[in-house]
Amino acid sequence: MILKYCKRVRYFYKKxxxxxxxxxxxxxxxxxxxxxxxxxxxxxxxxxxxxxxxxEIRNTSxxxxxxxxxxxxxxxxxxxxxxxxxxxxxxxxxxxxxxxxISGNGVLKFERGGDHIMFMGLTQPFVDxxxxxxxxxxxxxxxxxxxxxxxxxxxxTSISHTHTHTHNNSETHSHKHTHSD
Ligand SMILES: [Cu+2]
Numbered sequence: 001m002i003l004k005y006c007k008r009v010r011y012f013y014k015k016x017x018x019x020x021x022x023x024x025x026x027x028x029x030x031x032x033x034x035x036x037x038x039x040x041x042x043x044x045x046x047x048x049x050x051x052x053x054x055x056e057i058r059n060t061s062x063x064x065x066x067x068x069x070x071x072x073x074x075x076x077x078x079x080x081x082x083x084x085x086x087x088x089x090x091x092x093x094x095x096x097x098x099x100x101x102i103s104g105n106g107v108l109k110f111e112r113g114g115d116h117i118m119f120m121g122l123t124q125p126f127v128d129x130x131x132x133x134x135x136x137x138x139x140x141x142x143x144x145x146x147x148x149x150x151x152x153x154x155x156x157t158s159i160s161h162t163h164t165h166t167h168n169n170s171e172t173h174s175h176k177h178t179h180s181d
Contacts, residue, residue, distance in 0.1 A: 033060040034141045039148040041119070043126045046152075051075070051126055053117040053134070053148060054110045062104040065140040069099065072134035076121030083114055093118065099139075128152040 039055035051074075059065050070078045080096045091113070100115060102108045110116045117134070126132075128150055136144045 034058065034065070034136070034138060034144055035060055036136075036144075036146060039146060040151040040154055041117075041126070041132055041148055042151050042154055043122070046125070048126075049120070049122055051119040051122060052081075053119070054112060055117075055148070057102065057108040057110070057136070059102040059104060059106050059108075059141075061141070063140055064104050064106075065102045065138050066098075067100045067102065067108060067136060068139055069137040070117050070134055071137065072119065072132060074122060074124055074126075074132045074134075075119035076123060077119070078134070079118045079120070081116050081118040126150050126152065 035058045037056040037058065039053065041051050041053040043051040057067065067080065070080060072078045080099055081093045082096050083091045084094045086092045095118075096115070100108050108115070131147045131149050133145060133147050136146065138144065
């Protein structure tokens with residue numbers, strides 16, 4: 001009788017431990033948190049076949065992360081680019097194969113004349129004021145979908161402010177907040 005009772009208690013504790021682990025898992029995984037500010041994409045002209053996107057990517061997690069790749073339907077090729085000074089002293093764009101490292105609580109800035117997201121072979125016209133969607137793929141935080149505005153005349157200084165914020169709590173669960181003001 002006592003043995004039976006003990007077995008039942010042990011079973012109960014096993015179940016309890018299991019549920020505690022299930023409850024705590026999303027907290028452990030939610031370390032991958034990325035927020036994106038001031039994102040926009042532009043082309044040099046209406047007839048341009050390429051475009052570039054700029055933004056500020058913030059890693060609000062203490063864990064290091066890496067932006068591995070970018071995907072979008074609006075171009076045949078989407079690549080992570082940087083500017084490197086060539087032998088002739090002229091700045092050239094170069095694809096970054098290994099992606100961009102973002103330290104824990106660090107910021108990755110895509111800006112004019114520096115690192116950027118490159119769209120080559122646009123599959124649709126880029127109309128000023130409209131938006132495109134793209135997916136950022138991070139090593140730790142996973143994929144994050146963004147809607148970013150098309151600003152053809154935007155200068156380096158920002159006038160408007162857009163903010164996208166994504167938490168990836170687990171592989172099966174993610175939600176997104178978008179604020180525009
Ligand atoms: Cu480029």
